[in-house]
Amino acid sequence: MIDINIEKPIAIIGLNREQKLNALNTRLYLELYNILQQLEINKEICAIIITGKGRAFSAGADIYEFYSMTQQAFAEFLKIARMVYDFIENMNKLVISAVNGYCLGGGFELALAGDLIIATKDALFGFPEITLGLIPGSGGTQRLARIVGRNKAKELILTAKFITAEEALSLNIISKIVDKELFLEEAKKLANNVCKFSADAIYKAKRAINEGIESPLSVSLSYEIELAVNLFNDNVKKKIEEFIYKKEKRSM
Numbered sequence: 001m002i003d004i005n006i007e008k009p010i011a012i013i014g015l016n017r018e019q020k021l022n023a024l025n026t027r028l029y030l031e032l033y034n035i036l037q038q039l040e041i042n043k044e045i046c047a048i049i050i051t052g053k054g055r056a057f058s059a060g061a062d063i064y065e066f067y068s069m070t071q072q073a074f075a076e077f078l079k080i081a082r083m084v085y086d087f088i089e090n091m092n093k094l095v096i097s098a099v100n101g102y103c104l105g106g107g108f109e110l111a112l113a114g115d116l117i118i119a120t121k122d123a124l125f126g127f128p129e130i131t132l133g134l135i136p137g138s139g140g141t142q143r144l145a146r147i148v149g150r151n152k153a154k155e156l157i158l159t160a161k162f163i164t165a166e167e168a169l170s171l172n173i174i175s176k177i178v179d180k181e182l183f184l185e186e187a188k189k190l191a192n193n194v195c196k197f198s199a200d201a202i203y204k205a206k207r208a209i210n211e212g213i214e215s216p217l218s219v220s221l222s223y224e225i226e227l228a229v230n231l232f233n234d235n236v237k238k239k240i241e242e243f244i245y246k247k248e249k250r251s252m
C-alpha cells in the first residue's frame with residue numbers, strides 16, 4: 001500500500017491506494033509505521049517526504065473498515081493512527097507533507113504531524129468527521145488548534161468546511177503553494193535546503209519547538225538553552241572559525 005523511493009539524503013513515501021483516494025486503514029498504518037521505523041535509524045537519510053499517489057494525498061480513514069468495527073476496535077484503530085502520527089512528529093528527521101488534491105480527516109491529521117506542509121493549488125483540506133457524528137480522533141483537534149487558534153479550529157471542525165490551499169496558506173497551515181507538475185521537485189528542493197545543515201541541530205530545533213510549545217515559557221527557555229549548549233562542540237567551533245576566516249578575507 002506504500003511506495004518508497006530513496007534519493008539520498010531524502011526518502012519519498014507515497015501512499016498507494018489510488019483507487020481509494022489513499023484512504024487510511026489499519027494495514028496501511030502498520031506498513032507506514034514499519035517503514036518509518038526503518039528510516040528513523042538510517043543515518044544516510046536526513047529528510048522524508050510523504051505524499052499520495054493520484055488525485056489525493058489522502059481522503060481520510062477508510063470508512064468501509066469502520067463499518068465492521070466494534071467500539072473497542074475503533075478505539076484500537078485510533079490508537080494505531082496516533083502512534084504513527086506521534087512517531088512522525090518526533091522523528092529525528094525532517095518530515096515534509098507534500099499535499100496533492102484531497103487532504104481530509106485522517107489524511108489531514110497525517111499532514112499536520114509533519115514538520116512542513118507544501119501543497120498544490122488544487123489541494124483541499126478539511127475535517128468532515130462531524131458529518132458522520134464523529135470528531136477527529138488522532139490529533140486533529142489538538143494539532144490544528146495549536147496552528148490556527150481555538151476559535152478557527154472550532155469553525156473548521158464544527159462546520160466540516162473544506163478550505164483551499166490559498167486559505168490554508170493564509171492560516172499558516174501550509175508553508176508554500178506549488179505547481180502540480182513541480183510539487184515533488186519543490187519538496188525535494190526544500191528538503192535539500194534543510195539537509196545541508198547539521199542533522200543533530202535539525203532534530204534539536206524540532207524538539208525545542210515541539211516540546212517547548214507545550215510548556216510554560218520559563219521552562220521552554222531553559223530547555224532551549226540546554227539543547228543549544230548540548231550542540232556547542234568542536235564541529236561548531238570549526239564552522240565559526242571558517243565563517244570568521246571567510247568574512248575577514250572578504251574585507252581585505
